[in-house]
Amino acid sequence: MYKNTLVCGAALACLVPSSFVMAQGNMSPAISLVLQGQYADFSQDPEAYELPGFMLGGEAGLHAAGFGLGHGELVMSSTIDDLYFGKLTLAIADHEGETEVELEEAYIETLGLGSGFTIKAGRYFSSLGYLNSQHIHAWDFVDAPLVYRALFGNQLIDDGLQLRWLAPTDLFFQVGLEAGRGERFPAGGAAKDGNGSLTAFAEIGGDVGDSHSWQAGFSHWSADVVGRASGSHAHGGGTEIPTFTGDSDVSAIDMVWKWAPKGNVSERNLTLQFEYFLRNEKGSVDMVGSTSLETTTYDGEQRGWYGQAVYQFMHGWSAGLRYDRLDADNLGSDQEVLAEAGLDNEGHTPQRTSIMIDYARSEFSLIRLQFNRDESYEHSDNQIFVQYVVSMGAHGAHQF
Amino acid sequence: MRKFKLMIVGLLLLAVLPVHAGLQVFACEPEWAALSSAIGGDKVSVYSATTAYQDVHRIQARPSLIAKVRKADLVICSGAELEAAWLPLLLRRAANPKVQPGKPGYLMAAMQVERLDVHQAVDRSMGDVHGAGNPHVHLDPKRMMIIAEALAQRLVEIDSGNTEFYQQQLLRFMQQWGDAIHKWEQQAAPLKGVEVVVHHKDWRYLLDWLGMKEVATLEPKPGLPPKAGHLSKLKQQMAEQPASMILYANYQNKRPAVWLAEQTAIATVELPYTVGGSEAATDLIPLYDEIISRLLAALE
Numbered sequence: 001m002y003k004n005t006l007v008c009g010a011a012l013a014c015l016v017p018s019s020f021v022m023a024q025g026n027m028s029p030a031i032s033l034v035l036q037g038q039y040a041d042f043s044q045d046p047e048a049y050e051l052p053g054f055m056l057g058g059e060a061g062l063h064a065a066g067f068g069l070g071h072g073e074l075v076m077s078s079t080i081d082d083l084y085f086g087k088l089t090l091a092i093a094d095h096e097g098e099t100e101v102e103l104e105e106a107y108i109e110t111l112g113l114g115s116g117f118t119i120k121a122g123r124y125f126s127s128l129g130y131l132n133s134q135h136i137h138a139w140d141f142v143d144a145p146l147v148y149r150a151l152f153g154n155q156l157i158d159d160g161l162q163l164r165w166l167a168p169t170d171l172f173f174q175v176g177l178e179a180g181r182g183e184r185f186p187a188g189g190a191a192k193d194g195n196g197s198l199t200a201f202a203e204i205g206g207d208v209g210d211s212h213s214w215q216a217g218f219s220h221w222s223a224d225v226v227g228r229a230s231g232s233h234a235h236g237g238g239t240e241i242p243t244f245t246g247d248s249d250v251s252a253i254d255m256v257w258k259w260a261p262k263g264n265v266s267e268r269n270l271t272l273q274f275e276y277f278l279r280n281e282k283g284s285v286d287m288v289g290s291t292s293l294e295t296t297t298y299d300g301e302q303r304g305w306y307g308q309a310v311y312q313f314m315h316g317w318s319a320g321l322r323y324d325r326l327d328a329d330n331l332g333s334d335q336e337v338l339a340e341a342g343l344d345n346e347g348h349t350p351q352r353t354s355i356m357i358d359y360a361r362s363e364f365s366l367i368r369l370q371f372n373r374d375e376s377y378e379h380s381d382n383q384i385f386v387q388y389v390v391s392m393g394a395h396g397a398h399q400f
Numbered sequence: 401m402r403k404f405k406l407m408i409v410g411l412l413l414l415a416v417l418p419v420h421a422g423l424q425v426f427a428c429e430p431e432w433a434a435l436s437s438a439i440g441g442d443k444v445s446v447y448s449a450t451t452a453y454q455d456v457h458r459i460q461a462r463p464s465l466i467a468k469v470r471k472a473d474l475v476i477c478s479g480a481e482l483e484a485a486w487l488p489l490l491l492r493r494a495a496n497p498k499v500q501p502g503k504p505g506y507l508m509a510a511m512q513v514e515r516l517d518v519h520q521a522v523d524r525s526m527g528d529v530h531g532a533g534n535p536h537v538h539l540d541p542k543r544m545m546i547i548a549e550a551l552a553q554r555l556v557e558i559d560s561g562n563t564e565f566y567q568q569q570l571l572r573f574m575q576q577w578g579d580a581i582h583k584w585e586q587q588a589a590p591l592k593g594v595e596v597v598v599h600h601k602d603w604r605y606l607l608d609w610l611g612m613k614e615v616a617t618l619e620p621k622p623g624l625p626p627k628a629g630h631l632s633k634l635k636q637q638m639a640e641q642p643a644s645m646i647l648y649a650n651y652q653n654k655r656p657a658v659w660l661a662e663q664t665a666i667a668t669v670e671l672p673y674t675v676g677g678s679e680a681a682t683d684l685i686p687l688y689d690e691i692i693s694r695l696l697a698a699l700e
Binding site: 112363396 | 458459461462464466468485493500501502
């Protein structure tokens with residue numbers, strides 16, 4: 001298509017220097033590297049963190065206190081031929097002194113299949129909710145909303161197949177289905193022969209004049225969960241691992257509203273964002289590793305929402321405010337086992353208020369200062385973060 | 401769930417029904433919308449993704465744009481990476497086979513002409529530089545003629561039933577445009593050799609055409625906002641060798657230009673960057689008329 005592509009196609013050697021060209025269209029594949037790091041300060045011990053009423057998993061823990069590295073990401077993407085696009089994201093992070101490389105995304109997607117259909121296959125961020133399909137480095141705050149931390153261990157990722165359809169209307173209207181393996185948290189066990197989770201989503205959106213645009217979504221996720229182990233629970237200290245088996249359903253509503261004077265985001269713009277999640281789970285919780293197997297039936301209802309506003313008040317400078325709230329109402333035949341599993345809400349309603357300010361020298365670098373008043377559990381925690389996020393290489397896409 | 405299924409089936413039926421009234425053209429910028437209307441006439445229905453008041457580098461792939469690309473028969477954009485952050489994503493999300501790269505419905509205007517400032521290797525420390533060259537080609541009327549031809553060819557390819565119509569429209573456009581160029585070049589003769597400071601390298605092709613000289617930019621690097629340190633250096637530079645005017649586009653923050661003007665007594669000129677950028681710039685010819693008359697006014 002472009003000259004560079006042709007030249008590079010002929011001489012493989014030029015892939016290396018040209019890999020840091022600025023645009024996706026200019027080379028194959030587009031490569032980008034994201035680096036993140038932070039300094040964190042807590043008034044409580046971050047190791048003692050918990051969310052009463054929720055079995056935590058995935059990457060639900062807090063950052064370590066002091067200096068630390070965030071997720072590094074290596075992203076490669078390219079059109080494969082005229083019908084497919086492919087993308088790979090490797091997340092590189094340190095966990096307790098060991099460097100772990102995780103395959104965060106690895107998918108192929110059709111390009112212009114026709115009649116508005118797109119098929120995606122592989123490992124991808126689920127289209128449940130709004131924030132879920134965005135990379136961590138694109139978030140407006142250092143940490144995930146509490147409800148994402150509590151329900152998904154920060155982000156819902158699955159291996160599977162997504163089919164979506166875009167209506168031929170002026171109003172943006174899209175519906176989609178995802179069939180997933182259901183092995184990763186908060187599913188587990190890859191039930192039904194590796195076909196354990198199902199997502200349905202619908203999104204609508206549009207513009208109001210030149211200055212406003214919006215999107216709203218409704219989504220539902222369900223999974224047959226077999227042996228979902230909860231990793232991050234602080235109580236007990238022994239080797240007993242609370243494990244859930246049963247049905248899990250999550251319903252979500254999300255709304256995003258963006259404003260910029262005459263649609264020109266360069267100087268000033270405002271984004272309002274709201275998401276609500278409701279999870280129902282039915283099944284049993286076993287304390288795996290207990291001497292005489294402790295078990296209870298489990299009927300849980302968990303809700304959570306957050307609302308946030310981020311305002312760019314001058315070129316490069318943004319300020320944001322976020323409020324999080326969770327609520328759990330869990331029943332079971334054995335209250336003691338539920339409590340041991342972290343499913344007793346201890347009469348507490350987790351909530352958190354965050355404020356942040358960030359400075360972007362260019363589109364490719366960001367420094368952020370954030371303060372959280374975190375009331376996740378009975379001890380209120382004052383948290384301060386200073387974070388940097390930079391990206392090198394191919395220009396990232398401006399997702400809405 | 402049952403209702404949900406019914407809804408999906410209903411919408412699938414909608415998808416099969418023909419919804420087209422004329423050729424649907426999705427233009428990334430107002431200049432290409434204007435050119436499409438000029439060549440396509442009443443055979444096309446044109447939508448512009450951006451207005452003259454938006455910085456096209458910074459657009460998001462918002463839902464309304466995805467919906468429009470879904471229905472487009474032709475997508476016409478500047479290309480040369482100007483829309484690199486949003487157009488590829490729009491094309492992927494819109495799932496429209498007619499407008500994917502390589503298809504007749506995908507036309508990148510800047511890639512039809514020779515571009516200035518093409519870089520073999522780009523480095524981010526240079527700022528937001530486009531390796532494929534400066535993409536702001538619509539401000540050179542001669543390049544516009546080549547692009548108009550390419551566009552007419554594409555329209556013929558997509559909608560061959562109206563071949564004759566598009567050819568006539570092109571001929572008419574070329575005649576009008578040729579006359580206009582002749583007029584502009586006569587009017588703009590006094591601008592030759594005039595030295596200017598610009599906010600961003602938006603005016604690269606315009607200045608090249610008119611023989612004007614860009615001696616400095618308010619942005620320290622392309623895409624980075626003007627900073628106090630850089631501006632005071634410019635003040636010094638202007639004290640030693642004053643330029644004739646400071647140019648900024650209608651969508652840009654005018655404060656840096658105004659500050660430098662106050663410090664140096666050099667005139668500022670706000671120029672409409674594209675169609676719709678000023679009250680008079682309602683189409684391509686009035687846009688050029690307006691730009692040239694504002695430059696001439698500043699010279700006096």
